[in-house]
Amino acid sequence: MWTIRTFSVAPLIPNRLKRLQELAYNLWWAWNTDAIELFRRLDSELWDRTGHNPVALLGEVDQEKLKQASEDEGFLAHLDRVISDFDVYMNEPRWYQKHGGVEGSAGNPETQIAYFSAEFGLTECLPVYSGGLGILAGDHLKSASDLGLPLMGVGILYSQGYFRQYLNPDGWQQEAYPNYDYANSPAAIYNNPDGTPFTIELEFPDRKVTVQVWQVNVGRVRLYLMDTNLAANPPADREITSRLYGGDLEMRVRQEVLLGIGGVQVLDKLGLKPSVYHMNEGHSAFLALERINQLMEHRGLSFDEAREATMPGNVFTTHTPVPAGNDMFPAALMDKYFVHYYPRLGLSRKQFLSLGRQHPKDDNEPFSMTVLALRLAAHRNGVSRLHGEVSRQMWQRVWPEVPVNEVPVKHVTNGVHTASWTSKDMVELLDRYLGPKWRDHTDDVSIWERINRIPDSELWRTHERRRERLVGFARRQLRQQLLKRGATKLEIQQSEEVMDPEALTIGFARRFATYKRGTLLMRDLDRLARLLTNPERPVQIIFAGKAHPRDTEGKELIRQIIHLARHEEFRRKIVFLEDYDMNVARYMVQGVDVWLNTPRRPMEASGTSGMKVPCNGGINMSVLDGWWVEGYRIDNGWAVGYGEVYEDWEYQDRVESQSVYDALEKEVVPLFYDRGPDGLPRKWIERMKNSMMSVCPAFTTHRMVREYAEKFYLNAGRSVSAMTENDYAKAIGLSKWKQELYKSWPQIRIESVEQSELDSLTVGGDLEVRASVRLGSLRPEDVEVQLYTGQLDGQRQLVHAQAVPMRCEHSNTQTHLYAGTIPCRRSGMHGFGVRILPKHPDLVHPYDPGLILWA
Template sequence: MSPDAPVATATAAPAFVAAIGPYLPRTHIAYFSMEIALEPRMHTYAGGLGVLAGDTARAAADLELPMVFVTLMSRQGYLRQSFDAQGNQFESADPWVPEAFVHPLRAKVAVLIECREVWVRPWLYRLHGRLGQPVPVLLLDTDLPENSPEDRAITSELYGGDASYRLRQEIVLGIAGVRVLHALGFEITTYHLNEGHAALLGLELLRRYPLPADTVGAGELGFDAGPVRRSCVFTTHTPVDAGHDRFAYDLYERLLPGYVDSGQVRLLAGPDALNLTRLALNLAGFVNGVAVRHAEVTTRLFPGYDVRAVTNGVYLPDWVHPAFATLFHRCSNCWVHDPETLARFDQLPDGDVWQAHAQARGDLVAFVADRTGVALDTQLPIIGFARRMTAYKRPMLLFTDTLRLRAIHAKAPFQVVMAGKAHPHDEAGKQLVRQLHALSRELAPQIRLVFLPDYDLAAARALVAGCDLWLNTPLPPLEASGTSGMKAAANGVLNLSVLDGWWVEGCIDGVTGWSLGEEHDDGAASRKLYDCLEQVVLPLYHRNRAGWIGMMKQSVSKLASYFNAHRMMRRYAAEAYLQHRGSAIRTATDQPAGRSPPPVRAA
């Protein structure tokens, strides 16, 4: 592939200038993410990674950080989940209408995939926080008449298809994403990779710094990686092996022939397979995990790299129930911009806090009734559990011993609401969904167990605000962060969680919630869970309401004041972004000596 792929620049039409022009002078940080949750009706996200990216963008807007966000269009969404009477999960496309939300820009770039020009067009979404100016989000789209039917579908289905389809998507995100930014006129100095999906952008940048031929020996990298490392930030999100994308080198060579020699890529991405996480680690000057524990785990997985910790946070204005937002305003009139002022929340009257929670719980009860037809009891505590349905999340841990669970319920009744999607290729995850539906029938009518279908932003907002106890039971140390628990804590919902991810930092046992320790054995972990529910959690709820409300207030004042997206983005700005200022990657018109700028075509 020629390094000078065709680029179609934006025309100077007034509509284009009005759309993108205001962002150009003040934007020099580009954040790449395969998925970003922008609005509930825009199905451009699959789960926690995308929801975090959306929270990141909103906090960046509030803080007026000079950022642009890049993602894929994903016209058919991730998946729409439905069940039959036995709880078998069925997946269907979850399309949305781009024209209702985003504006097409008059710029196109091409990448060569299997020696074919694949044209990519960006669409613009203006994302607003609660303060400050909006930030631009560019959604990359290959559904263009210039492309073949196969290539038009590349940006159709989020995380769909086989390895070839996934690598094509990551070519568009990483390689075409960089070219789109240049074609639009952005002068980017810092590229932030949210997970390894965009790691190929490092190769695109690397090709701007070839070493002279006489300095390259056998097996050496033929590029100067220093400028690239000074311009790249990489956030890794998973200690789970399956979460790190790997591709066979013969597939890489077939899709990107002549792009960067695979022998040189092996030096950066691993000898056996194109490991995008390792590629990103080798081409980023700042690498971080998403919690202190996760950074430690990542260092063990990838020894030799300096992996720092920037613990995740959530965008509170989007996740706090309106009744709690009203209380927050009583604590501080600047809590949206300075969430640390919520440390004063524990001074509010108990009655006001409980009344706000009752409103949030009533909304959850109504939501569950609307989606499932099940009527929850407004007087009984609600245990919430919502995660991707996969084995290491251990959603069945609560139901290991149903006889004991029934006995606990007889003394201190409760109800359970669960939700989550299994990946279409995760048969073990689908089996978990079937088992939970069977348990719902088995435990009825004594214990209400409700499984919400098609878990989405609306369901998440209702559940994290309206339940009483947030349960999290992953197999440690496989929890990278766990932002759903942060959202619950911001609403005064108490966490009962395995000591992993963010909870290592947030748990003060008996004050902000409770720890289930770090048990790997399911039997021992379930016994500890039952003991905690029977002896501590449920008796406190039923017999000591003042004590429960006191912990709710501590949850907000100690956790929401810290585990928020504004704190997270201030840390990224100070620790990751500032070090890259002045070290911009050269643009298309600032080529190394002896190279010509890429050819330009009109849009």
């Protein structure tokens, strides 16, 4: 075998254009339409052929074109304008520097946030994402940059990314895994000061794996992506960073060890010391263990002390509303990869595995990454209000004695990075009527209220242009798909006739999982045909989306759509666009009139694709699930059903498909084609404006990231600072207090509960309650005695209950007398209970010790 010696060739950029390279390596360009147009001006055909990759563009563009650009006054003026905007953006104080989440107070300069995610969707030329989770992570980084947060991202550079989708002649999904050339991408290898690549050695069973790091600049934020595809590693270890969500369970463990443990080690070796670690889903939960391990090793703390020191700085976001969506590993697999890790943490095998089990004593329960994250993070959240409720129900067994509504999982509803998803045409229109500040203040309701200043005719024409471009894109894509499938000449010619640029266009694009019900509209084909083929009021549907490679049922749904689209009556009306990615998504959300979403409630944690539609003038029509529960208003879109949850899924599909048909036939289509003398659908445009004004400011990642900062990051940073000062004195003290608490808790008793006369209670009165409590060796200041009270439902269960603190009125060496008052403000049946919780000034949450005693 002969040796290949490598070398790199850099593009020759004229001096006047040198800063184009700097711009190409900062993804700020990806959400700035003026910067995108600057690169496109160099060679529009090459820009499209490189997948909108400015680094590859500069490497491949003809030298003569670069020379011409360097002498073109118009191009140079454009370049100077873009560079000026970029410099201002990179250097001016942003929201965090001005306020940091506290009005009138700048953010703590010592607080740094590390955001870990298995995928990041930033731009189509950096394909390290599969879908919504990654797109959200990418938008999170962009808004963190816009807001000036001191945040860094940590992920994996997958050499083959997620699969590329194509369909065989029967419409069955096939998967291709090309190897990507990241040397010609906006990612750059991170080098040591001497110019050699920066690496770490990550310990695996019986070997060490060399990990290289790439850096991606996302505005003011740095993203570090780990890579094991190196000659120094054997083939099996090079495969660790080959495919996103590829391989078997063992490969998933390897990837998550790399992400969580390797990611923390990378930051440590880089000299970066974040105080807050945000786990975007459970894939990175091993980071919490590695943080503990490093404190034990470097500071000599015990496991419990290191856990108290790190837990306040851990934030965990769960995205999955069903248990099957969470990574779980058998104990034998955990043994294989962590048997060397148990003694490092000072834990027995049973103690270690219990960290990932809802029932710590159940030796047959697999190890759950979500449970591990829930146990080791002080701040936990779902991604919509409904998903927060679902998560509290789903994970109550981690806190078995805690009422569902008090399970310590909050919610921060997802959003989208508006500037990344708004079309150039619409950006220019919004600049003209809202003013340029809307880009940096996408969560400002008062700015979006200026939408009413836009003349109906201008908004409509702008949206129509985007629909026309979507139709043109769909035709080009369909032609390419048919050519690859070996279609007949007639089929290829007919592809140029599909879609009508003036017809009502519905978009449906998402992962093809059965619960998302991509074929719900196909339950009544006669009714669908009447809806789509009305010559006076035509309707058309564009589908896109991938099924997981092992999801046969999801692939069958795609196949059904392809076969339906071949029927003569549907041939011009239904199109499926292959290989759904950020580019396809952008065309769709910018061009559709209606975005259709039909998940089976409550299985959609949030969903974000529909949030990208209103800023482009589109309107949502969705089941009341995920974010749409919060976003829907009667005048800004359409709801499918009324938020019901069915046990019979077949019946649910039948009912909700009828609801979709009814809404389209009776409301959507008539409203769209209700035209005035000037040809404008005035009532439709009114709904477009209502959608923009209500959805855009509420469902933006600017609002979302600010909410994370104000709810979690800033508080976490302060807590970590307090825990680490004076050589971790508070962490050590809290650990000792908990040890005493666990020893003494079995001694406590609620010996008696008495209440005032019940028969004479009326609205406006008070119920007085007294409880006699025995605390053993604990002090009254170690606990909080509470009344837990609320109304009773039909099953005599408390609803809308709340805790009312009781006060200690008398103490002796044996018992303590507590008293409390329940205000009676509503008539009806009520109930209460008495409980005791741990109390300590340094506890982030009273439920974290896992102790609660009810009378």
